[in-house]
Amino acid sequence: MTAEEPADRDDDSDPATELELDAVYDAIDAVGRPHLTATEFSRKTDLTPDEARAELERLADDGDIERQNVSEVESVWYPTDIAEVTDRERVVLFPDRREVVVEHPDQFTRAQLSQFARLQDTNRSGGYVYELREEDIWAAPHESLEDLLATMRDVLGERSPHLEEWVTSQWERARKFRLKTHEDGYVVLEADSDDLMGNVARPKLDDDHLRAPISDSESWVNEDATAEIKRTLYEAGYPVRDDRDLETGDAIEMDLRLRLRDYQQDWVERFTEQGSGVFVGPPGSGKTVAAMGAMAAISGETLILVPSRELATQWHDELVRHTSLTDDDIGEYHGGEKSIRPVTIATYRTAGMDRHRKLFDQRKWGLIVFDEVHHVPSPIHRRSADLQTKHRLGLTATPTRESDDEEEIFTLIGPPIGTDWGKLFDEGYVAEPEVEIRLVPWGNETEQSEYSSTSGHDRRQAAASNTGKIDEIRYALAENPAAKALVFIEYLDQGEAISEAIDAPFISGETPHARREKLFDEFRRGELNTLVVSRVGDEGIDLPDAELALVASGLGGSRRQGAQRAGRTMRPAGDARMVILATRGTTEEDFVRRQMRHLASKGIRVTETEAEAVEPPVKTE
């Protein structure tokens, strides 16, 4: 050993030279400030102060950290990318509990996680707790197990053989049974093994479902019972693949006038391969256009089911705009108009009525599109059982439901296709909304004491209708003077009060249809900048360019309504923002927070602030 070599230690390195930038980050976390001194660094590590200083200097030479001389005595050091210190992402996996806890996840990580795990909770330090359930693996939108495992390893940053084994078994479980068409035309249920057919399928299904065995692992099934067979086996933990030859209906000529984006093309290919499925993507990500691509690929007569009449008209216009179909090819079937053409758009409500059965029987539909698939009401679910022989395509931005209808969607329509939200955001197809929860004080003491003295619905209404929100709305509008803004409300009195206070028209369920359309048109054209909209006015209406959504009350009873409202501001138009007002210290505050957790699980950034409107700002020109 020569004099220049480091002192002898029991390993072959000097810890000071082995220390990586990570140690600095850890020390900084421990110190609790985004910078540290060499003395602090040495205290948090086992380095001497001199070694600590030398290490910091070396890292500074490499450009990883920077020095600032704040006093004569000691410099402070901070990482070049200071943001990483405050928001450093950490992913911790608990394989036995099948849980992942992520501190400060970035949007991409959240989007990746949402493909195979479900957000269960958030903790106070900004951490997100994800859970992996069987259904999440069954429904993962990946094409192969390898793809799914690759995404998981990418997010988790490590391999867990234990977890991967479980994921593999769940993935395989979802591929144990399939329905197929026999060459003689009848439908067959095929199991992966004799054992599964003998011990799972046959005991659970009766003569109405299974006609006769063909072999130990195959049964001839009653075609009218396929939906029920799928549901029964799903509930038993075996989702069934549906690989039957599906009807394509009478042919239609239809070309697309625009080019599908790569991811849309991929969705369409996966759909035509599977024959059924649900496009899952954030609002504005081009699901409607991709569905038109699927229609062109199937080229069969198509029935499109939508939740509202407005949406039917929008579909009609979009089909004429983006495809070679003309008005003569397209029928609308709902409360206002009843014509059945090669492509027909009907509302769920009308289609669900028994007296409108002809809608299903009059033509040979090859494809049924279920728009906003989470809206499918039960009469349609029942009828969907009859539609099992056709291609089925669902569209949704919000696959998660409060109830077990999630299973119905999976079994009656098909498995989800494509949800890499992070990629869509990154590629700029969907602008990330900033969702902000603003906590608003009471407008006056009378309201507050009214809140305290009531209970149940009245209490909820008192918090929702807090007049303190009116000032906050004025403030938010003045903050964004050029933005096209929608103010959402739940209660008519509140809507009227806000409408008067900010001098903007109010659209409610009582507004005649023609006036609604007129106001929405003016808003679209930019002749009107602000609208107050009640829950009824909100459903299914396309308001493409809203840049600011102010939710004064009424996020509705379910998470998907929260997500849909947020969706209104998520158009590719650009900087979109959603501000949710909640009365501070009330149940509304907790409620809103819980609902926004769902959005957060979808990879959307949600922040919380205190109300700004102490004094409404002076509006400048």
Ligand SMILES: Nc1ncnc2c1ncn2[C@@H]1O[C@H](COP(=O)(O)OP(=O)(O)OP(=O)(O)O)[C@@H](O)[C@H]1O
């Ligand atoms: N391939 C494409 N080329 C050009 N424009 C497109 C394409 N796909 C979608 N768009 C445009 O992007 C916007 C949103 O698309 P689309 O309405 O299909 O989204 P969506 O996901 O169905 O939205 P929502 O969930 O709100 O119904 C529309 O203005 C549409 O014309």
